[in-house]
Amino acid sequence: xxxxxxxxxxxxxxxxxxxxxxxxxxxxxxxxxxxxxxxxxxxxxxxxxxxxxxxxxxxxxxxxx
Numbered sequence: 001x002x003x004x005x006x007x008x009x010x011x012x013x014x015x016x017x018x019x020x021x022x023x024x025x026x027x028x029x030x031x032x033x034x035x036x037x038x039x040x041x042x043x044x045x046x047x048x049x050x051x052x053x054x055x056x057x058x059x060x061x062x063x064x065x
Contacts (some may be wrong), residue, residue, distance in 0.1 A: 018042050036042035 031054035041051040 020064055024064055027057045027061045031061070
């Protein structure tokens with residue numbers, strides 16, 4: 001039973017890893033498309049300096065990776 005569970009977990013984690021990689025690739029594509037799209041940045045729930053949507057997407061790529 002323990003071996004079966006370990007194999008199941010390994011397969012599930014491999015699948016999730018692939019999905020995470022797909023998400024990162026999609027975010028990278030979106031970041032390239034919106035490299036010049038300006039949006040407001042926020043700090044402490046207040047508007048801060050302007051950032052690009054591409055930069056915002058890349059932050060999520062970094063967090064996931």
